[in-house]
Amino acid sequence: MGRGTAYAFSDLTPDDMHEILEAHDSSFAQAFVVADTASGCFWRPGASELVSLQERCRYFATAEDAETAGFHALKEQAE
Known part of the structure; x- marks a missing residue:
């Protein structure tokens, strides 16, 4: 898989995204x-x-989508 800037959310599968997290x-x-x-x-x-x-x-395309689904940013990222 190449650099992330070349990819959009719709280009990635859940398996791809978990591999990226790892x-x-x-x-x-x-x-x-x-x-x-x-x-x-x-x-x-x-x-x-x-x-x-x-x-x-x-997985969500944006932080706003995650917030709409009821999730909140990690404290370290919210500051």
């Missing part, structure tokens, strides 16, 4: 956000060392 690849930071259903938090790829279990992850 790699902590911040080049995809503008392509999507991931939310953890257990914690209720969301963050951008590479912005945190967190990697949730794949079955707990929900």
